[in-house]
Every structure is written in structure tokens, then in C-alpha cells.
Amino acid sequence: MARNDLLSRISIDPNICFGKPCIRGHRIWVSLILDYLASGTSIEEILEAYPSIEREDILACIAYGSEMARGAFVELPLDKKKEASA
Numbered sequence: 001m002a003r004n005d006l007l008s009r010i011s012i013d014p015n016i017c018f019g020k021p022c023i024r025g026h027r028i029w030v031s032l033i034l035d036y037l038a039s040g041t042s043i044e045e046i047l048e049a050y051p052s053i054e055r056e057d058i059l060a061c062i063a064y065g066s067e068m069a070r071g072a073f074v075e076l077p078l079d080k081k082k083e084a085s086a
Helices: 003-007 030-038 041-050 055-069 078-086
Strands: none
Touching: 003 030, 003 055, 030 055, 041 055
């Protein structure tokens, strides 16, 4: 899966989880998934704990973390439909 396709699985919405980057459609922070991976939790264990996410969601978290570590700014569009209903 291409980097941009992976990054499209991450969303930032100021009305959800204080605007922290999350897996799109979930309230699961990117940083939570990265913390699990950093502590040695396997992708399979994370998928068992969070059956509503997919392997590509975890890879998207890694891709997002990689972009942030480069010091690059990853621009993600706000979810306009949720913002309009608020």
C-alpha cells in the first residue's frame, strides 16, 4: 500500500480526541498504537485487542510516526462533515 493511501487512514478532527491523530473512524490514537509497538506488542496482538481495526491501520500509524520523526508536517484534512454538524 502506498504511503499516501496509508496516511489517508489517519484523521485529525479537533472535535474528536482533542484533535490528536487517530485511526480514521475510530477513537484510537496513533500514539497509542505506536506505544504498543514500542513496548514489544506484536501487530497480531494489537489486532486481537482491537478487532475493529485492520493491519493497514497499524501500518498507517507507523507511516504517520515516520513522517513526524523526519520533522515533516503531514497535512491531513479535517473531517468537514463532522465539523459542520458541530
